[in-house]
Amino acid sequence: MNIQFNKVLEKAQEYKDNISKFLRDMIAIPSESCREKEVILRIKEEMEKVGFDKVEIDPMGNILGYIGHGKHIIAMDAHIDTVGVGDSSLWEYEPYKGYEDDEIIIGRGASDQEGGMASMVYAGKIIKDLGLEDDYTLIITGTVQEEDCDGLCWQYLINESGIKPEFVVITEPTSLNVYRGQRGRMEIKVTTKGLSCHGSAPERGENAIYKMAPILNQLKALHENLYVDEFLGKGSLTVSEVFFTSPSRCAVADSCTISIDRRLTWGETWEGALQEIRNLPGVKSVNAEVSMYNYEKPAYTGLVYPTECYFPAWVVEEEHGACQTVVKAYEELFNNKPLVDKWTFSTNGVSIMGRYGISCIGFGPGHEDQAHAPNERTWKDELVKCAAMYAVIPKIYVNKYAK
Known part of the structure; x- marks a missing residue:
């Protein structure tokens, strides 16, 4: 040599x-x-x-x-x-x-x-x-x-x-x-939809933030029970961002979205990770939307090369x-x-x-x-x-x- x-x-x-x-x-x-x-x-x-x-x-x-x-x-x-x-x-x-x-x-x-x-x-x-x-x-x-x-x-x-x-x-x-x-990772979003109304009479609307509340607790519990690989270790998830839309501070929120940082251990799939969230009772009860983010930012050269936010x-x-x-x-x-x-x-x-x-x-x-x-x-x-x-x-x- x-x-x-x-x-x-x-x-x-x-x-x-x-x-x-x-x-x-x-x-x-x-x-x-x-x-x-x-x-x-x-x-x-x-x-x-x-x-x-x-x-x-x-x-x-x-x-x-x-x-x-x-x-x-x-x-x-x-x-x-x-x-x-x-x-x-x-x-x-x-x-x-x-x-x-x-x-x-x-x-x-x-x-x-x-x-x-x-x-x-x-x-x-x-x-x-x-x-x-x-x-x-x-x-x-x-x-x-x-x-x-x-x-x-x-x-x-x-x-x-x-x-x-x-x-x-x-x-x-x-x-x-x-x-x-x-481990791999995914960037996932979950969205609940509501109905806005004046904040003085919230019973006239549907608060999307309240709809998200039980989902947050169920995600925390899901994290504790994710698969463990002998070498790469345990899968994990954490809620990293919260967003909402509302006509004003004096109104009921008509949507709420959270971002989830999902770490995938060996043997887990992106399809399975999404389905685990879709199966949560809180997600099912309010028909929340569960999907992956996409990435479409331009490079410094101006080139855009879109991809889904899934990283095996x-x-x-x-x-x-x-x-x-x-x-x-x-x-x-x-x-x-x-x-x-x-x-x-x-x-x-x-x-x-x-x-x-x-x-x-x-x-x-x-x-x-x-x-x-x-x-x-x-x-x-x-x-x-x-x-x-x-x-x-x-x-x-x-x-x-x-x-």
């Missing part, structure tokens, strides 16, 4: 300052979903600077950097959009200026997940520096709109661009553990070559065995593996509990170790596990 793993680690350490600066530059550019243009251009600049063979931006606005020209297509993915800042008073440092010392980098996107992009780009440079190309083409993707609609970017890449890798590494934060699955669960078996590739890379570089586990949250794997059956494995810098949190941070040693991992994974895969 001819990989000098110590040389890879030395190179990764050599680029520690470059990786850190690149990440700080990305953090400094606000890049919430559908507003990622400037950070995409900054990534393009860095990819070209370190010597990628080809760099392109697709019509949705995703950036794709190519290393090598071999027959085995391998991809590594980082979504480069972030959530907003939230309550700025909870931040010790300005979220986009951030903070840096010898060990950590703080700022919005540090762990979730621009750190993964910084490590991937310099993995490309390590591959070039050490001649680690082989019979593979590595596509490093910086994808958009994940925070709004996870996996939409990969629906576009697979369906419209025809990119179908054999194996994808997702660089969401894993604390340097190897992740091989996650996925699991890769631990013995699968994709998982064993990442485990082998870790063992060779760090002379230790990694923890093989799963994410709590959702990733672009909902499309890559969940919709299309393309094996994907998670390995990324940063910690899951930093995602969406104030004072979000990542650790420089993890950025360096991930750059080394990403540099050796493609060659290990094509030499040991590719078919």
